[in-house]
Amino acid sequence: MSASYIRSMNRLKRFTIVGIIFVLIWGSISHFVYEWSGDNLFVGFFFPINESVWEHMKLCFFPMLLYSFYMNRKLKSDYPCITSALLFGILLSTFLIPILFYTYSGILGRNYTFLDISTFVVSVLVSFFVIYKLTLSCKMEPYTALLKSAILAMTVCFILFTYLPPDLGIFAPQARQENAVHSVTTLQTSTQLSKPEYSSNSSKDSSMALLELPHAGNTVSKRFSDTSR
Numbered sequence: 001m002s003a004s005y006i007r008s009m010n011r012l013k014r015f016t017i018v019g020i021i022f023v024l025i026w027g028s029i030s031h032f033v034y035e036w037s038g039d040n041l042f043v044g045f046f047f048p049i050n051e052s053v054w055e056h057m058k059l060c061f062f063p064m065l066l067y068s069f070y071m072n073r074k075l076k077s078d079y080p081c082i083t084s085a086l087l088f089g090i091l092l093s094t095f096l097i098p099i100l101f102y103t104y105s106g107i108l109g110r111n112y113t114f115l116d117i118s119t120f121v122v123s124v125l126v127s128f129f130v131i132y133k134l135t136l137s138c139k140m141e142p143y144t145a146l147l148k149s150a151i152l153a154m155t156v157c158f159i160l161f162t163y164l165p166p167d168l169g170i171f172a173p174q175a176r177q178e179n180a181v182h183s184v185t186t187l188q189t190s191t192q193l194s195k196p197e198y199s200s201n202s203s204k205d206s207s208m209a210l211l212e213l214p215h216a217g218n219t220v221s222k223r224f225s226d227t228s229r
Helices: 003-036 058-075 082-108 113-137 141-163 174-228
Strands: none
Touching: 003 058, 003 113, 058 082, 058 113, 058 141, 082 113, 082 141
């Protein structure tokens, strides 16, 4: 193994580690930029404007896209396949956010802040690891054009759906989702509580009716006897 190849490998590792640190820091700061800007309309296109899962996907997408321009420019000559690797890594980190979030919240029945943060961190770490491997293997190189189209489509979607979100759960702020879940739970609880009372009253009425049947029969017989006389 030549010294130049080792230096090149070390350079790729350095850029990967710096990229992880950059995205983690910038992504964390991005969570507050919209509020700091005074709810600026333009800033909202690139930074989360609420607590929805969709808006949290911006924490990975735009920081990784920004760093990928820099990393691609610096390493393209040594690693011809780095462009496709970076494009795939951006998409992977972005979609790992909802995948991991809905997986753990579905299992636990709710979301937790520290697990939300862990979801972001894991998404970044996994994506840069994949970028590193794909840069060396060139497995995604045949799909470069498709990956570029996907990145462009995601950029348009983030801009479009920031202020015009579809009526889907992934676009709803977490507070609204939690209220919806609470309402459903309350409705189910009230329904379950009312059922036993209804059953109990029905059983009681039925029992009383059965007890009165012999008495009613005796009364009818007595009246029939009086009439015969």
